[in-house]
Amino acid sequence: MMEEDELELVEDLDAILHLSPEVQEAIEQVFPSQDPLDRPDFNAVEYINTLFPTEQSLANIDEVVNKIRLKIRRLDDNIRTVVRGQTNVGQDGRQALEEAQKAIQQLFGKIKDIKDKAEKSEQMVKEITRDIKQLDHAKRHLTTSITTLNHLHMLAGGVDSLEAMTRKRQYGEVANLLQGVVNVLEHFQKYMGIPQIRQLSERVKAAQSELGTQILADFEETFPSQGSKRPGGPSMVLRDACLVANVLDPRIKQEIIKKFIRQHLSEYLVLFQENQDVAWLDKIDRRYAWIKRQLVDYEEKYGRMFPEEWCMTERIAVEFCHITRTELAKLMRNRAREIEVKLLLFAIQRTTNFEGLLAKRFSGSTLSDGPGKRPETPLEPTNPFLEDESEDIVSEKDEDLDRPKKPKTPENPFHGIISKCFEPHLYVYIESQDKNLGELIDRFVADFRAQGPPKSVTEEGGAVLPSCADLFVYYKKCMVQCSQLSTGEPMIALSTIFQKYLREYAWKILSGNLPKTNSNSGGLTISSLLKEKEGSEVAKFTTEELCLICSILSTAEYCLATTQQLEEKLKEKVDKSLIERINLTGEMDTFSTVISNSIQLLVQDLDASCDPALTAMSKMPWQSVEHVGDQSPYVTSVIMHIKQNVPIIRDNLAATRKYFTQFCIKFTNSFIPKFINHLFRCKPISMVGAEQLLLDTHSLKTVLLDLPSIGSQVLRKAPASYTKIVVKGMTRAEMILKVVMAPHEPPVVFVDNYIKLLADGNPETFQKILDMKGLKRSEQSSMLELFRQRLPTPPSGPEGGPSLSFSTPTPEQESSRIRKLEKLIKKRIQ
Helix, strand or coil: CHHHHHHHHHHHHHHHHCCCHHHHHHHHHHCCCCCHHHCCCCCHHHHHHHHCCCCHHHHHHHHHHHHHHHHHHHHHHHHHHHHHHCCCHHHHHHHHHHHHHHHHHHHHHHHHHHHHHHHHHHHHHHHHHHHHHHHHHHHHHHHHHHHHHHHHHHHHHHHHHHHHHHHHCCHHHHHHHHHHHHHHHHCCHHHCCCHHHHHHHHHHHHHHHHHHHHHHHHHHHHCCCCCCCCCCCCCHHHHHHHHHHHHCCHHHHHHHHHHHHHHHCHHHHHHCCCCCHHHCHHHHHHHHHHHHHHHHHHHHHHCCCCCHHHCHHHHHHHHHHHHHHHHHHHHHHHCHHHCCHHHHHHHHHHHHHHHHHHHHHCCCCCCCCCCCCCCCCCCCCCCHHHCCCCCCCCCCCCCCCCCCCCCCCCCCCCCCCCHHHHHHHCHHHHHHHHHHHHHHHHHHHHHHHHHCCCCCCCCCCCCCCHHHHHHHHHHHHHHHHHHHHCCCHHHHHHHHHHHHHHHHHHHHHHHHHCCCCCCCCCCCCHHHHHCCCCCCCCCCCCHHHHHHHHHHHHHHHHHHHHHHHHHHHHHHHCCHHHHHHCCCHHHHHHHHHHHHHHHHHHHHHHHHHHHHHHHHHHHCCHHHCCCCCCCCHHHHHHHHHHHHHHHHHHHHCCCCHHHHHHHHHHHHHHHHHHHHHHHHHCCCCCHHHHHHHHHHHHHHHHHHHCHHHCCCCCCCCCCHHHHHHHHHHHHHHHHHHHHHHCCCCCHHHHHHHHHHHHCCCCHHHHHHHHHHHCCCHHHHHHHHHHHHHHCCCCCECCCCCECCCCCCCCHHHHHHHHHHHHHHHHHHHC
C-alpha cells in the first residue's frame, strides 16, 4: 500500500511539474542554468550513469550522496524562505485595491463637475450669439436684395437703351451695352419664373435677333451678292457692326464672313472659268498673282473694318485655295489627255511654292484640324539618300562636313490644300520616270561598252562603277520630288519602278558585264609544265578582267548597302499605313547574288590556273624519284599563279575586306580537296617520292596560310576561320603521305597507324592508300580484310547507320612532326 501511494504521488508531481514549452523557454531565459537537474527532460538513470560511469567510481558513492542531500537541504531552505515571504502578499494587495477604487470614484466626481460647467458655458454662449446671427442673416438678405434691384434697374434701362440704339444703328454703343445686358441677364436665370423678368429676357432676345437681321442687311446693301462692289472704303458703321456680331449668335458672324468672301472672290470665278485660256495649267501663275493682288487690296481697303481675331485675310486665302483645288481638279479631269509631265511638274512646283508662301504669311488657325506633313528625320550621310535635302531639287555636290546643320523647318499647315488635286494625275509623272530610268539604264550600258572597264583601283581600294552613283542620285531626286507631290499611292508606284530598274541594273550592267569563263582549257604535258616560266601563262582572266570583276563586286556591295538605305528612306517618306508595302528585299538578294557570282568567278579562275600544275603532279613518275630536293616545279607554278592573282584581287577589294576573306576561304575549300584527289592519283610512290611530296605539301600549306597577305608590304594576320580551314585540310594531306611512307609490314601495325593518323573509316580511302604504295591485289585484299576487322565499333548514329569518329592529332603535334621530317630531309640532301 505504501508503494502504491508513493507511485500515485510521483505521478501527481509529474502532472503538476509538467510545464508547456513556452513557459519552460521563458524560465530558461530568466534563470539560465547548466545543471542537468534543471533540464525539463531530466533522466535519473542517465544522471546516475554520468556520476558513476565505472564500477571503481562507486567507491565515492557516500560522498556523492552527501552532496545531494546537502543540495536538497539548501533547496528546502530556499523554498521555505520564499513561502514565508509570500504570506503577507495577499493582505497588502487587497488594501492597495481598495485605495485605487476610492481614487477612481473621486476622479469620476471631478469629471462630472467639469462636464456640467461646460454645458452651462455653451448655453450661455448660444444665448449671447443668437442675436448676432439674426443680424448677419438680415444683412446678407438686404445686400442681395439691393444688388438684385440694381441689376434689375440696369437690365430694364439697358433693354430700353438697346432698343433705341438699335433703331438708330448706333452699333458702337450697342456693342458695349449688349455685352453688359447679356452679363446682367445671367444673374436672373433663377428668377425666370417671375413674369416681369421673363418679359425682359424676351425683349433682349428680340433685340439680338433684330440686330442680326439689321447688320446682315447693312452688309448686303454695302456688298451686294450680284454686281460690283461700291467704290470707296468701308464705313465706321460696318466696323462697329462687326463688334456687335462678336456678341451675337456665332451664326451671324459666320454669315457675314461667308457673304463677304463670296463677294470678294466672285471676280476670280469669272476670270478663270474653265473655258478661259488663263485657266489652264501653263498659266497657273496668274491665279496666284491675282490672289496676291486681292489680298493687298483687301489689307488697304478693308483691313481695319473686321476685327483682327476674325483673320479675314487668311480666310480669304483659304477659300481661294479650296475653290482653286476644286476648279483645277475639274479642269484636269476634263482635259486629262493634254497633261504632260513638264506641265504637271511646273504647275505642282508653282502650287507648292504658293502653299509655302501661305505658311510663311499665315498661321493656319482657320483651317480644320488635319494631318500635317510629318517632319523628316535625317540619317547619317553615307550615300545620296542620306544627304541634306533642299526644298526644291537636291544638289548633287557633296556637302561640307564642317558646315553647320540646318534647323528643322516647321510643318506647313497649308501643304496639299491645293496640290492635293494633282495626285490623281501623278501617273503621268510615274510613267515619265519609268521611261527616263529605262533610257538611263540603256545609256549606262552604252557608256560601259564605249569606255570599257576601270583600269585601276581608287584610293579607297575598289573601283565602283560611276553609273551606280548616278543611278542612286537620280533615285533620290525622284523620291524627294514625289514625296513633295504625294506620300500615298504614287510613292508605292515609284518604289515599284525603283525595284524594276535596280534588277535591270544588276543584270544588265553588273552580271551582264562579268567576263565569261573559258571552258576549253586543255591539259598541259609534263614537259610543257616544266618549261613554263613567269612570262608564259595558261588561259585565264587578264588583269583588266580581274579588275572588272572586283569592280563589279564592289559596285554590287555599294548597291546592296544603298538599296537597304533607300528602303528605309522610302518608308520614312510614305504614309504610315503604306509602310508594309515598301519591300526591296528581292533587289538586295539580287545584288547579293551578283557578289556571290563575282567571288565564284575569281575562285574558278585561280582554281583553273592551278589545274594544269596539279595534273602534272599526278602524272609525274614518283616511283623513280631518287632524292629529295627543293620544291617541285608544279608547286612553283601554283605559287606563281597565286602571286599573280591574289595581290590584284586584294588591292581591288581593299574597301570590302570581308569579301576578300570570302574569296580566300572559297578558294581554299576548292583547292585543298582537289589537291588531295590529285594526290591519290600519284601512284605508285616510293619512299623518297613520298618524302618529296610531303615537302611540297608543306610548301603549299605555308603559301596558303600566307595567302591573304601574300605579296603585300603590310603584314596582316589571316582570319582565324581561314587559318583553321587551311590547317585542317593540308594536315590531312600530310597524314596521307605519312601513311604512304610507313612500312606495310607488319600489316596490323600499318592498319592501326592508318586509323590513328587519318581517322577515316571509309574502305575506299584505304584502298587508294594501298594503290599509292603500289601493293599487289592479293596483298590489298588481305589488308582490306584486316582493316575492316581492326575498325573500332562506333556507336550508331541518329539514322541508325555507323558514324565513325576518330581523334586527330592537334596542329601543334603535327607541326612538331613536320619539323622533324624537314630535319630528316635536310640530312639526306646533305
